[in-house]
Structures are given as structure tokens and as C-alpha cells.
Amino acid sequence: MATSEATWAYRDRHTDGFGRTYFRRFGDCIVSSIGFGTYLDDPTDAVDESYHDSIVRALDSGINVVDTAINYRHQRSERVVGRALDAADIDRDAVVITTKGGFVPFDGERPDDPGEYIREEYVEPGIVDPDDLVRGMHSLVPAFVDDQLDRSLSNLGIETIDCYYVHNPEFQLDERSRESVYDDLEATFVRLEERAATGDLRHYGVATWDAFRVTPDDPNHLSLPEVVSRARAAARTAGNDATHFRAVQLPFNVVMADAFTVAAHDGPDGPQSALRFAREAGLDVFVSAPLAQGRLADEIPTDVAERLDGETPAAKALTFARSGPGVTCALVGMRRSEHVVANVDSGRADAMGADAFDATFE
Template identity: 50%
Template sequence: MATREALWNYRNEFGDAFGRTYFRRFGPGVIASIGLGTYRGEPTDAVDGGLRKAVGLAIRSGVNVLDTASNYRHGRSERVIGEVLRNSSIERDAVIVSTKGGFVPFEGGEPIDRTAFLRDRFLNPGILEVDDLAGGSHALAPTFLEWSLDRSLERLGVATVDCYYLHNPETQLAVRSRSAVYDAIEDGLELLERRRLAGDVGCYGIATWEAFRVPETHDSYLSLTEILARAEAVGERIGPTDDHGFEALQLPFNVHMADAFTRANQRPPKKAARPSDGSDRRTKGTDDERLSTLELAHEADLSVFTSASLAGGDLARIDAIPPAVDRELAGDTPAQRAINFARSAPGVTCALVGTADRDHLSENVAGGTFDPMGAKAFDSVFV
């Protein structure tokens, strides 16, 4: 697991090569504000080789945030990260490793018979029940999440994963009610809290695609306020204190997908306040008050990691960024400026960018030598 001393030593080794806000607080120390994602690429040996080189170069170049998931490239991305960490001159405890559970993973490649694989690997052993599944591929059952976490630890070859996400829980809304999904999320958070106390997880959070960006009326919407309340309830039930390890969000954010900043779709927690007359009567906030997801995350002291920071590479093209925004961004290339847009958003800790190409990685990392926009400049591009 990453440690305060090792993270600060890493920052001291690489910090002078980057802009002043490149390293930002997270967990026990500070981390790079550009991280490497490992979602893209076919599950082949050739892509493994490219990713292996990219991960090694990243952590030797000032990028100490590696993000993956149990289902990324059928588990191969986790294995590659584990191989690199074991063989690198960079110490394991100087690197933040995050992974996710929720989607049913294959092992190395897609099976010939998906139904037989699901039955033999998950249903017959009791890891999953048929009713747990959404779309035949997603589950939040604690037995499945525990299995997924254990397999991730094995593939990564680590004793502790620094951050573990429930992966796209809004997927479950296709087959169950919103209240039932919140209950399932709470059960998942309880499992992760127990594993945190056991030392297997440093912290945990939610990784979403739509849930926190869409309007409240959308079928995929989830309330961050409700999830935070469920995390607090877990903390009150488990352990020697009422603390909990819910510390991170991961969601898409880029110049074309800025909903987490622009859409006020989250109701802030209602705070009871004692009236000035000293009576026991309590007043609460108005029902029409709303915050954006990034605002609420900031108030709740959550770290935000952006996915799709380059929109799958689309923002690396010339003229992909609106000119009025592009003029405000520092960077030599469109990719660097797009990454710095994500890094400029209030409350963002780290912009994740996926690549297995060494040249693209070097270009992305060099974006960190430029300072992001200040808060006023960032706000101004939305006026």
C-alpha cells in the first residue's frame, strides 16, 4: 500500500519537473494529477507489451497513479500492472493503484461459450445468483465483490489496493428499483469497509459513467448525497469509530462532458440547525437547493478522478477544443490542453488518461509541466 513517506519522497524526486500544482493531496500523501488508465486495447500479447512499457515509463516519469478494473481487457491490465510493479525500480508504496469491481470479468480472453462460463465460474459455486445480474454482466452482490477484490489482489500481486471502486452501479437500475440499488451499494460499501479494516483496501469509492452527470429524472441517475449517507451508516455500524473509507469518485469529465461541473443535480445534505430562540425546533435547507456533483464532492472532502479526459482520443485532434476554451489553456498540443482542462476543474485530484503508446504517454505527462487554469478563468469559459 502507498505510504505517506514514499509518496512524499516520490514528489520530492519528480516534483521540480512539473508545474506547481501537479502533485495534489490524496490519501496519506500527495499524488500526480495525471494518471494512467488501462481500459483501452485488445486483450492480446502485443497490447500487453505496449502497456507494460507505458506503465513502466509512467511511474519512472512522475505519474504514480495507475487505474484499472477487474474486467479491463479481461483481467490482463491488472496482470500487466502487477508485473511492472514487481520489476520496477520505483517502490510499490510510492504508487497509487486503483481497481474496480462490478462487471463480470473473463480470464485473459472471451470464452467460446459465455453462458457456460458464467454458469460454471459464478453461478454453480454460489458466487452469484441469477437475480444478482443486470444485463447478464454486472452485479453488486457482496459475495461477487469479495471474489472480485480477491482476484484483483492476486492479479496485481499486491497485499493492498489503494482505492477500490464499485464500478458503474447505475447499471443495476435496469433491473431493480433505485432504493434497491442504494441498498445494494450500501451492502457493497459495508464489505469494502470490512476489507479496509482488514488492511486489504486503503480506501474506496464509486466509479460511474452516467449516474452523477445526468438530471435527477434520468433513468441512470444516482444521488451522491444518498450514497454518502449510506457510507456514513456503514461507518457507524462497523469498527471502533464511526469513520469510513469512502474517499473517492471517478467520473467522465472533459470539455465536451462537463456535466459534473455545469449541472446542479445533487441535493446537499439537509443540516438540522438549532433556532436562535433556543428551542428544540430544528430547521432544514430548502428542497429546491442543488449543487453540482463536483461542488458536493468538494464539500464532502472527496477526491475526484476524471475518466475520458481525452474523450477516447478525440480531444487530441486539432480544433477539437472550442476556440474560446482552447485560448485559456496552457499546453503545446491539443492533448496537453485537454488534459489541463480536466485538471483545472475545482475539486479534481487527478485526470486519468489511457494509452499504451509511449510517445502519447510522454506527450500526456509533459502536459503536467504547464499550470492548469485558475478558478476564475475556469468559471469564465462557462459564462
Template identity: 60%
Template sequence: MATSSGTWAYRDRFGDRFGRTYFRRFGPGVVSSVGLGTYLGDPTDAVDDRYREALIAGLEAGINLVDTASNYRCGRSERVVGEALGESSVDRDRVVVASKAGFLPFDGERPDDPGEYVRERFVDTGLVDPGDLAQGSHCIAPEFLNAMLDRSLDALAVDSIDCYYVHNPETQLTVRDREAVYDQLGAAFEALERRRAAGDVGGYGLATWEAFRVPADHDAALDLAEVLDRAEAAADRAGLDEHGFRAVQLPFNVRMADAFTRERHDPDGEDGPVSALEFCHREGLSAFAAASLGQGDLTGKGSIPESVEARLAGDSPAQRALNFARSAPAVTAALVGCSRVEHVREAVAAGTFDPLGASAFDAVFE
């Protein structure tokens, strides 16, 4: 597990190479505000090799955050992250590792008949109750999450995972009502609280796509205040003094800014709703910006509005887009795909520039 002494030692290794607030507090220590994502790419050996090389390059150059999931690239992403952690010169206690569970993972490749695969591997074995499934591929029942956490620990070849996310819980809203999904999350959180007490995870959170940034009346909407209440109740049931809900992952970039602009989460029931990022800021939660480069759409010339780009530091559109995401309140890190070494080097270099200050960031939206 990442430790305070380990992550601070990692930070000190780089001296003043990086810009202001490049390393930020998370968990017991600090983490780089650029993180290595492992979502994109085909499930092939060639892509594995590129990821492994890029991950090692990033870990050794100043990025100590790696984000993955049990289903990414048919399970290959977790395995490659584990290999990179083992082959890198960076000790495990210096690296924050995040993974996720929710989508039923394949095993190395996409099967010819995914439905049959799900039946044989998950339903017929009793690992998943058909009543807990959404869209034939998503489950957040405690028994499933526990099994996926064990699978993640094995694939990553680690004793613990620093942040374990319940992945896209809004998927369950396609088959059940909102209150039932909150109940599901409460049960999931209790399972993760018990694993946290056992030392298998450092903390947990929700990784979402739509849930926290769409309007309140949207079919995929979930409320952060209600989620946090369920986490507090789960910790209570697990006999713990405080909950381990630490983080929210959601899309945020210069063209998908609704996590900052849409005010619909009420932290105290008195002052009125605030944005997802403002809620996280007030409640001491870390926000991790997914799709900070718009999955590649923000890397070309002219992809960022001129009025915004002029305010941002960086030598390329990709660096400026990363620095926009890193500038938002509560954002601990912006995640960037790392399937190629050259992309990692560019992301590392983005961290040598300062992000926008709070006033300058707010001025972008005036």
C-alpha cells in the same frame, strides 16, 4: 499500500520539474494529477507488452497513479499493472493503485459463449446469485465483491489496493428500483469497510459513467448525498469511527462537462443542489476524471472549441484537454490511456504546464 512518506518522497524526486499543483493530496499522501488508465485495447500479448512498457515509463517519469479494473481487457490489465509495478524502479509505497469490481470478468480472452462462461464460472459455482445479476454481466453483491477484491490483489501482486471502486452501479438500475440499489450499495460498502479495517484497501468509492452527471429523473441517476449517507451507515455497522468512501470517478472533459455544469446533488438539504464536482469539493471527496481525452476524440486539431483552447496551456490538443480536466474543482487527477509510451510521454509533459485557476476555469462557462 501508498504511504505518506513514500508518495511525498516520490514528489520530491522530481523537484520543480512539474507545474503548479501537479501533485495533489490523496489518502495519506500525494498523487500526480495525471493518472495512467488501462481500459482500452485488445486482450492480446502484443497489447500487454505495450502497456507494460508504457506503465513503467510513466511510473519512472512522474506519474504515480494507475487505474485499472478486474474486467479490463479480459483481466489482462490488472496483471500487466502488477508486472509493471514489479519491474519498475519505483517502490510500491510511492504509487497509488486503483481498481474496480462490478462487471463479471473473463480470464485472459473473450469466451466463444459469454453466457455459458458466466453460468459455469460464476452462477454454477455459487459465487453469484442469478437474482443479483443485471444484464447478465454485472453484480455488486458483497460475496462477489470480496471474491473480486481477492482476485485483484492476486493479479496485481500487491498486499493492498489504495482505492477500490464499485464499478458502474447504475447498471443495477436496469433491473431494480433506486432504493434497492442504494440498499445494495450499503451492503457493498459494509463489505469494503471490513476489508479496509483488515488493511486490504486504503479506501473505496464509485466509478460511474452516467450516475452522477445525468438529470435527476434519468433512469441511470444516483444521488451523491444518499450514497454518502449509505457509506456512513456502513462504517457504523462495521464498527468504524469514520467511513472510507474517498473518491468518485466519472467522465469529465471539455465536451462532457455536465459533472461541473449540472446542479442536482444536495450536500446539506439547505442551500439547494450543486454539481457532482462541487459536491465532492464540499464533502472532501476526490474526483477522478475519466475520458479526459474523450477516448481520443480530443487529441486532434480543432477538437477543442477555440474560445476554450486559447485559455489552456500545453503544446498539443491532448495536453490542453488534460489540463482542462485537471483544472476543475475537486478533480484530483485526469486519467489518460497509456497503451503506448509516446502517449505517456505527452501526458507527463502536460503536467509541466499550470492548470487554470478557479476564476479562469469558471470563466470558460460564462
């Protein structure tokens, strides 16, 4: 797993030339504020090879956060991350590896009959009950997440996952009440607390798309304060002194800034945005889609661009995402080596200060 000593040594080797706050604290570790995302593209050998080379280059260039999920590219993304870790000229404990479980993954490619695959691989062995699957493809029950964690450890070829996310729990709201989703989360958090105690993971969290950035009356809303409360209860049930719940992941970018602008969560002094609540609760925030899945690569709003350092629209968009209050790391896909070079270069710009960031919303 990532360690304080190794990540700080990595930072010392790579800090020259980067912006002042490029490296940031994550627990007792320190991580790059740009991370490598592995969500997009086809499940092919050619894409695997391209991802492999790009991850190795990123790790050698000043990026020591790699984010993936078991369902990304039908488990291929996790497996290529594992191979790249072995190939890179860097110690495993200098890299923060994060992954996710919740969506039922296929194995290498989409099967001809997905329903039959899920039945044979997961239902018949008793890993998950059909009633626990929402839309036949997503589950939060402890036994399923437990199984997915084991598979992720095997795919990645590592002994400990640095942060394991429960993936898009709001998906359950299609068929279940909020209260039942919170109950399922708490039960799964208990199991993750137990796995943390045995060393299979160091931290855990929740990765979302809608849940934490929409208003409470939205059907996809989940309360971040309630999720944190359930994690603390889970730690007590598991007999741990403190919860291992450490991070949230959510989208945040120039055109999708709801995590900063929407006061959707009850704080001690009234409603708060997800970013503000997370910061005050001591949670790390890893933001996804900082380039809006490519839409900001070529152009960002002029009034925002004028306030940001960076040579290109993509660089400016990354700087904006890294400047959000409480943001630890912005995760961006970079399948090709030229993407790695460009994104590493964007880290040489300083993030915006709080006043400058706030001014972009005036």
C-alpha cells in the same frame, strides 16, 4: 500500499519542471494529477507488452497513479499493472493503485460461450446467484464484490489496494429500483469497510459513467449525497470510527462537463454539481475520459483552447480536466511510450485558476 512517506519522497524526486499544482493530496499521500488508465485496446499479448513498457516509463517519469479494473481487457490490464509494478525502479508504496469490481470478467479472452463460462465460474460455485446479475453481467452483491476484490489482489500481486471502486452501479438501474440499488450498495460498503479494517484495501469509492452527472429525472441518476450517507451507515455497521469511502470517478472533459455544469445533487444550500458536492464533502475526484476517448486529441473548441496552456490540443484538454474544482487526478490511457512522453509534458503547464476556469463557461 501507498504511504505518505513514499509518495512525498516520489513527489520530491519528480516535482522539478511540473506545474505548480501538478502533485495533489490524496488522504495523507500525494499523487500526480495525471494518472495512467488501462481501459482501452485489445486483449492480446502485444498490447500487454506495450502497456507494460508504458506503465514502467510513466512511473519513472512522474506519474504515480495507475487505474484499472478486473474486467478491463479480460483481467489482462490488472495483470500487466502487477508485472509493471515489479519491473519499475520504484517502490510499491510510492504508487496509488486503483481498481474496480462489478462487471463479470472473463479470463484472458472472451470465451466461446460467455453464458456457460459465467455459470461454471460464478453461479455453480455459489459466488453469485443468477437473480443478482443484471443483464447477466453485473452484480453489486457483497459476496460477488468480495470475490472480485480477492481476484484483483491476486492479479495485481499486491497486499493492499489503495482505492477500490464499485464499478458503474447505475448499470443496475436497468432492472432494479434506485432504492434497491442504494440498499445493495450499502450492504457491499459494509463488506468493503470490513476489508479495509483487515488491510485488503485502504479506501473505497464508486466509479460511474452517467450516475452523478445527469439530472435526478434521468433513469441513470444516483444521488451522491445518498451514496455518501449509505457509506457512513455502512461504517457504523462495520464498527469503524469513520467511513473509508474516499473517492468518486466520473467522466469530465471539455465537451462533457456535466459534472461541473449540472446541479444534480442536494447540498446544504440547494442543488449542487457533482464536483462541488464532492469537494465540500471531502471526497477526491478522479476523472475519466479527459480526452473524450481520443476525440480531443487533435482539436478542442477554440474559445476554450485560447485560455489554456499547452503545446497540443491533447495537452490543453488534459489541463482543462485537471483544472476542474476538486479534481485530484485525470486518468488517461497511454498504451504507447510516446503517449506517456506527451502526457507527462502536459503536466508541466499550470492548471487554470478558479476564475479562469469559471470564465470558460460564460
